[in-house]
Amino acid sequence: MIDILVPYEQEGTKAIVRSWLVKVGEPVKENDPLVELETDKVTQEVPAPADGILDAILLDTDAEATPGALLGRLRPADAATPTAPEAATVEAPRPAPTNERPAPANWLSPSVRRAVQEHDVDPAEVTGTGRGGRITRTDVERHVAERAKAPEPSAPPPAKSGGVTSVPHDRMRLAIARNMLGSVTTAPHVTAVFECDFSAIMAHRKAHKDAFAASGANLTFTAYFIAACVEAMRAAPAINSRWFDDRLEIYDAVNIGVGTALGDKGLIVPVVHGAQALSLLGIAQRLTDLVVRARDGKLSGGDVSGGTFTISNHGVSGSLLAAPIIISQPQSAILGIGKTEKRVVVREAGGVDTIQIRPMAYVSLTIDHRVVDGHQTNTWLSKFVETLENWPLA
Incomplete structure (x- = not known):
């Protein structure tokens, strides 16, 4: 028999068996999807570990699935059908629905x-x-x-000005709500706002986006933001940390989560792990892969865990400023990027103040005030803005 196990990368999240995609007795090929697991962040397919026939389902729909737990078993396709009675009873026919059941x-x-x-x-x-x-x-x-x-029996008729549409909360929205409430209840949020000139990164992107595309990378502004975050972490390392009741853990690895909208279903936050070791091209390639799989619902548990910092690019939907942006606990801070728009600014040229039109955006850092104060916050933002505004063209 070949064991089918819950992936170990689910560690740190609670998973349940959402549904089996194959019935007992059906053949499968290696890497065919067998079963869907669901956490509060993502739905993940567990593939077949080898060619074979599904012999037994040991964790059925709605069962909790801990990392490494035994989901079921395959038997090799050329093996004889087992005759042991327990093999036949694992997937016994389900009785018809009945109201005569225990409490x-x-x-x-x-x-x-x-x-x-x-x-x-x-x-x-x-x-x-x-x-x-x-x-x-x-x-x-x-x-x-x-x-x-169905209308409530005692419900009053709809107001004459219009009806009411009742939309049940889905699991993702409920999980987001719990996490947001828990964060603002736990951490004192404080937000600092800087203004940033995007002229340099826009010029660089225009000159290099085709070359990046040839390497399988969509060169978005978010890739620059991640690279600038890495530089800012070097100036204020405490921002890249997690708060615990008895300690603050400051990390060498910069694992940056990027909020990715999923339409009406909310958002998910895939993580670019080890950003401090990646070039701009490496960041763009990793980010392209994560965003595509996020929108296709194909992220694994490891893709959305282990973040040490988060970026919320709320400007893509039109907002200039959002404050405070809720911190993803137990992280210590979150970056907000507002809408880019042309603004009139004063710049010195040849020792003379001049009025220029530049692509500007508000960038904000919301911090857990238990972790850092205004000095570290402003140091981090200063380095972030400096990195973007002085991005070399080459």
């Missing part, structure tokens, strides 16, 4: 229990379609969707 509280897996609490659902009102009539996450989600469509 619902005794039938709720941890993930289902969280779902009914989040959506304020009475388990007794949900028809279970799992084994023995147990309730699955899918049952809860279907119940919530049906409840949203």
